[in-house]
Amino acid sequence: MGDVVTVGFGDAPDGVIEHLAVPSELKTLPQTARGVMRLALRRFRSVELTAPAIAWADAKIGQRKFDLVVANEARVLAWANKIAGEAPLWADMHEWAPEERTHLLSWRLLVAPFMTYLCRRYLPSADFVTTVGQEISNLYRESFGVSAELMRNVGPYVALEPASVLPDRVRLVHSGAAIHGRQLELMIESMKLLDDRFTLDLYLMPGGDGGAYLTQLKELAASDQRVTFHPPVAPANLPATLNQYDVGVFWIPPTHTNARLTLPNKFFDYVQARLMIAVGPSLEMEPLIAEHHLGVVSTGFTSAQCAASLAGLSLSAIESAKSAADKAAKALSFEQESARISPLVQSLLDTTRTAQKEDGR
Known part of the structure; x- marks a missing residue:
């Protein structure tokens, strides 16, 4: 579609012509003494561009x-608006920005009002807004008067076959970040209520707490030899790694808005891995499970309810769900999502080029 320049942490993404790698120690919020004071005083405009x-x-x-500027999350909306100038601005909001880290008191007191301010000030003038789920899209419309297109966190289609199911083993797996607010201990507690057929493998990367929560999870599971921790796997390699298992699990209690409305990339990783999927009664995930016959939904989020959704699984039920994931893999892939979004982005670029020609540029 064009030449892409990226600014962000880590290595350059595939396909870009230039990448400006932000030093890893720099914060994306105004976490300086002066910045925190201004957040506390609600002097938000003065800190829009001051995060290190x-x-x-x-x-x-x-x-x-640039011909098009993409703001990746709310915290960079003001800067993206500045560098866009007369070019179109695409605000890719992902989840519900005001409650990104609402489990932290400092976020609720200082940052959440700042995120709300940025959304209210800049989203209405953005040319294109996207988010990961329909319910979150509804929130942006109701709160800020913007129409957000659905762009789910789907990965590329991967040509895999469902792995064979063992007659005496049910291999559960979970991948993602060890973030305290996700209550991952629920999986370990549920394992204590399941019989010896079940194993649980965890591919977890440390969260922003330096790995403290991951250490807690390992200590909680230390007495259960059926629970195994693995190093995290690169996103491109996840489907092939997860393919050896039977059931991808993700039970996240609705303790805040983003947890209640979550539709995470791991859900689609499980599909590409051709796994049965086990989730709780989450508003965005449950309908997809039902539509594509992908697995089981617990009646609630206690360890007893989560374990009960798995306890009676038969070999044929697991095989059927894995086969359904295989059938749904193309429909729930990046290729399908981009086929819907790309024409909308192209229209923004076409508008820019037309305006440039009219201006004689």
């Missing part, structure tokens, strides 16, 4: 011009 990572990126970009 944003200030660094702004200096690197300088006066460069």
Whole structure:
């Protein structure tokens, strides 16, 4: 579609012509003494561009011009709006920004009001807004008056076959980040209520707490030899790694808005891995389970309810769900999602080029 320049942490994504790697120690929020004071005083406009990572990126970009600017999450909305100038702005919001880390008191008191301010100030003027689920899209419309297109966290289609199911073993697996608010201990507690057929393998990367929560999970599971922790796997390799298992599990109690409305990338990783999927009664995931016959939904989020949804699984039920995942893999892939979104993005680029021609540029 065009030449892409990226600004962000880590290595350059595939396919870009230039990547400005933000130093890993820089924060994306105004986490300085002056910044925190201004957040507390609700002087939000004065800290829009002062986060260390944003200030660094702004200096690197300088006066460069672009045909389209993509803001990846609310915290960079003000900066993206600045560098976009007259070019279209695509606000890719992912989840519900005001409650991104609502399990932290400092977030609720200082950052959530700032996120709400950024959304209210900049989203209505964005040319294109996307988010990961329909319920979250509804929230952005109701709260900020914007129409957000659905763009789910789906990965590319992977040509795999469902792995054979063992007659005396049910191999559960979970992948993702060890973030306290996700209550991953629920999986370990549920294992204590399941018989010896069940094993649980966890591919977890440490969260922002330096790995403290991951250590707690390992201590909680230390007495159960059926629970195994593995190093995290690169996203591109996840489907092939997970393919050896039977059931991808993700039970997240609805303790805040993003948990209640979650539709995470791991759900689609499980589909590409050709796994049965086990979730709780989550508003976005449950309908997809039912539509594509992908697995089981617990009646609630206690360990007893989660374990009960798995306890009676038969070999044929697991095989049927894995086969259903195989049938749904193309429909629930990035290729299908991008086929819907790409024409909308192309229309923004076409508008820019038309305006440039009219201006004689």
